[in-house]
Amino acid sequence: MFLPAGSRDEMGPAVSNRFSVMEKFRKVAVLRGYEQISTPVVEYASTFTNEYVDMKLQNMLKWFNSEGEIEVLRPDWTTAIARALSSQEHKPQKWAYQGSIFKTDRPGMEDHQAGIEILHMPPLMGECESLLMAHSFLKSLGITEYVIELGHTELYESLVQELDLKTEDAERLRQAMHDKKQDEVYEIAFNHGDKEAAKELAALVDAYGGIEVINEYEERWKDKKNLIDMLAQMKKVAQILTESGSSDILVDLGRVKNLPYYSGMLYRGFLKKTRAVCFSGGRYDKLYDRYGGAVSAAGLAFDVDVLAELYKDEAPLERICIIADSNSLVFVEKLRQSYKNSIVDVRTKAADPDQYDKIVEIKFIDGKYEVLEK
Numbered sequence: 001m002f003l004p005a006g007s008r009d010e011m012g013p014a015v016s017n018r019f020s021v022m023e024k025f026r027k028v029a030v031l032r033g034y035e036q037i038s039t040p041v042v043e044y045a046s047t048f049t050n051e052y053v054d055m056k057l058q059n060m061l062k063w064f065n066s067e068g069e070i071e072v073l074r075p076d077w078t079t080a081i082a083r084a085l086s087s088q089e090h091k092p093q094k095w096a097y098q099g100s101i102f103k104t105d106r107p108g109m110e111d112h113q114a115g116i117e118i119l120h121m122p123p124l125m126g127e128c129e130s131l132l133m134a135h136s137f138l139k140s141l142g143i144t145e146y147v148i149e150l151g152h153t154e155l156y157e158s159l160v161q162e163l164d165l166k167t168e169d170a171e172r173l174r175q176a177m178h179d180k181k182q183d184e185v186y187e188i189a190f191n192h193g194d195k196e197a198a199k200e201l202a203a204l205v206d207a208y209g210g211i212e213v214i215n216e217y218e219e220r221w222k223d224k225k226n227l228i229d230m231l232a233q234m235k236k237v238a239q240i241l242t243e244s245g246s247s248d249i250l251v252d253l254g255r256v257k258n259l260p261y262y263s264g265m266l267y268r269g270f271l272k273k274t275r276a277v278c279f280s281g282g283r284y285d286k287l288y289d290r291y292g293g294a295v296s297a298a299g300l301a302f303d304v305d306v307l308a309e310l311y312k313d314e315a316p317l318e319r320i321c322i323i324a325d326s327n328s329l330v331f332v333e334k335l336r337q338s339y340k341n342s343i344v345d346v347r348t349k350a351a352d353p354d355q356y357d358k359i360v361e362i363k364f365i366d367g368k369y370e371v372l373e374k
């Protein structure tokens with residue numbers, strides 16, 4: 001009530017767990033050498049809808065400003081950061097950020113993200129650092145039961161290039177591939193190419209599983225050098241992650257990009273228990289073409305809302321309630337010093353004992369304040 005559809009209030013643990021997740025993220029990012037970056041929540045729509053980014057205006061929260069230009073609430077951090085960094089010197093950079101993104105094509109409209117962007121690093125360094133950072137961060141939250149899924153946009157894109165597709169059919173094919181509708185993939189590809197190309201694309205729908213899928217495809221594509229190189233990249237990243245003790249790895253060679261700007265390896269983290277996606281990212285060098293190009297860029301964003309739902313404080317603080325009144329407040333403020341590293345809540349009435357580990361009452365006896373345990 002009194003809120004636009006999709007907006008919501010949050011209270012208690014839903015909020016505090018989110019802040020705890022964000023604090024942990026910041027700590028891990030700082031210790032891995034990331035600098036913090038923040039961009040405004042209001043941007044021009046054209047930052048996200050221009051031909052290099054190509055996000056859909058219909059999914060953005062938008063309005064006209066007084067000059068008649070369309071402004072939006074930030075729908076994507078990665079693009080906003082690319083805009084903010086466009087005039088920066090080309091030297092290795094690692095940025096970390098946290099905050100909301102707004103999209104109307106999902107329930108809730110506002111998502112809380114924490115993410116990293118790694119620029120001007122040699123190939124594979126960005127992908128590996130993104131995923132190793134994800135491993136450290138999830139570990140710091142006590143999350144070990146997750147699966148990393150690796151993909152590569154250019155596998156599908158290079159096969160599709162061989163077809164003669166109009167924009168609309170290209171979109172239909174991408175959707176069918178995304179939904180893993182093999183018959184539809186075959187049909188669209190066959191109608192716009194030949195039997196061979198259609199068979200290859202349809203087979204890609206099933207190219208999902210452990211690292212052995214890459215081995216199979218190395219054999220299958222042994223004459224396609226560009227595809228073999230991409231598989232080698234995926235294999236190398238998988239090997240580095242495995243040797244670093246990271247989580248289980250799956251590959252999906254038929255994965256299509258979920259954001260238009262990706263142009264290389266893609267990765268996602270799934271929680272084993274719920275299958276929820278807890279992070280997602282990839283390589284996106286071409287996004288920088290708008291700003292002069294020749295930039296190596298990779299990164300990922302964590303879904304803070306998904307992580308906050310799982311959050312458990314491993315060493316909860318002792319909770320103490322002091323029952324006092326306005327006369328004893330000065331005394332109570334001093335008394336706090338003796339409860340270092342505890343949550344000290346001052347109330348005026350006996351509080352719910354279930355909420356506290358200890359309740360003490362301040363009484364004025366014989367001219368001085370006494371602390372009585374209850």
Ligand SMILES: N[C@@H](Cc1c[nH]c[nH+]1)C(=O)O
Nearest residue numbers: 078280281282299300301
């Ligand atoms: N911006 C992407 C995540 C990402 C960060 N860097 C690269 N990709 C998303 O919202 O899914």
